[in-house]
Amino acid sequence: MAEIDYTRLFRLDGRTAVVVGAGSGIGRESALALAAHGAHVVCADRDLEAAQATAATGPGGAGWGGLSAYGLDVLDEAQVRRSAADLGDVDVLVFTAATNVRKKVLDYSGEEFDRVVSLNLRASFDLLRAFGPGMAERGRGSIIGFSSIRAVTVEPGQGVYAATKAGLVQLLRTTAAELGPSGVRVNAVAPGIVDTPLTAQIKGDPEWEHAYASKSALGRWSRPSELAGAVVYLASDASSFVTGTQLFVDGGWTAIDGRYTPPA
Numbered sequence: 001m002a003e004i005d006y007t008r009l010f011r012l013d014g015r016t017a018v019v020v021g022a023g024s025g026i027g028r029e030s031a032l033a034l035a036a037h038g039a040h041v042v043c044a045d046r047d048l049e050a051a052q053a054t055a056a057t058g059p060g061g062a063g064w065g066g067l068s069a070y071g072l073d074v075l076d077e078a079q080v081r082r083s084a085a086d087l088g089d090v091d092v093l094v095f096t097a098a099t100n101v102r103k104k105v106l107d108y109s110g111e112e113f114d115r116v117v118s119l120n121l122r123a124s125f126d127l128l129r130a131f132g133p134g135m136a137e138r139g140r141g142s143i144i145g146f147s148s149i150r151a152v153t154v155e156p157g158q159g160v161y162a163a164t165k166a167g168l169v170q171l172l173r174t175t176a177a178e179l180g181p182s183g184v185r186v187n188a189v190a191p192g193i194v195d196t197p198l199t200a201q202i203k204g205d206p207e208w209e210h211a212y213a214s215k216s217a218l219g220r221w222s223r224p225s226e227l228a229g230a231v232v233y234l235a236s237d238a239s240s241f242v243t244g245t246q247l248f249v250d251g252g253w254t255a256i257d258g259r260y261t262p263p264a
């Protein structure tokens with residue numbers, strides 16, 4: 001058997017990655033990290049200016065894959081289908097776009113439910129159906145969706161968001177089962193609490209912010225850049241036998257109960 005060059009285990013040279021949601025937060029950092037590992041990265045976002053700003057970032061030079069920007073509203077199914085045709089042979093698809101309305105279930109309106117489900121679940125479904133067939137035909141690909149600790153652990157006010165994230169995980173697992181024989185891997189990354197515009201409401205409330213920081217084993221929030229390693233890993237051959245899984249990057253949030261520290 002040929003020796004494996006482990007120095008290149010995470011390299012993505014010559015591959016094309018599409019990151020949907022690359023204009024902000026975790027998507028932005030994921031795009032930059034994938035490019036740093038040699039992938040050409042298409043930064044897709046509904047906010048084209050934000051995607052362009054991400055694409056304009058980075059050191060360039062040897063080993064840098066480069067970035068380009070692409071305007072895409074994943075709530076428009078026709079646009080999603082067109083994007084898969086426009087972007088050609090895509091090796092890695094990452095999607096981070098999601099929203100949350102933090103309200104108790106009984107206070108939720110039907111419109112709010114539809115808004116959260118449309119972006120968090122329906123758009124993911126459309127992206128899988130748009131990009132999956134090309135990857136399956138080419139016999140390779142890695143699809144990475146963004147779940148959340150809320151897929152497995154909840155609190156009041158997270159009902160619909162949590163349901164979409166748990167639903168997304170099962171959708172991704174089933175897609176992993178269906179596309180596995182074609183050489184396409186499908187996984188989820190589940191962040192804990194990350195400092196991005198999505199959590200600005202929490203950051204704006206000192207008690208809420210502190211409570212969330214102290215819930216994780218590491219005692220702090222995460223930076224969006226701390227999710228990028230999981231994305232590079234799942235995109236690369238370092239994870240060539242990893243599919244249908246959910247990788248928690250939550251600072252230990254889901255490992256510990258956290259209600260009480262006994263005097264042991």
Ligand SMILES: NC(=O)c1ccc[n+]([C@@H]2O[C@H](COP(=O)([O-])OP(=O)(O)OC[C@H]3O[C@@H](n4cnc5c(N)ncnc54)[C@H](O)[C@@H]3O)[C@@H](O)[C@H]2O)c1
Nearest residue numbers: 021023024025026046073074096097098146148194196198
């Ligand atoms: N931030 C956290 O604490 C946290 C925690 C757990 C899970 N997550 C998950 O991680 C993922 C990324 O979150 P984030 O905090 O980086 O979010 P963010 O709000 O910072 O970024 C989301 C990006 O998606 C884009 N977007 C929104 N609607 C879109 C649409 N219709 N079409 C295309 N692009 C659209 C936005 O323009 C933005 O650039 C989400 O799936 C989120 O649920 C985040």
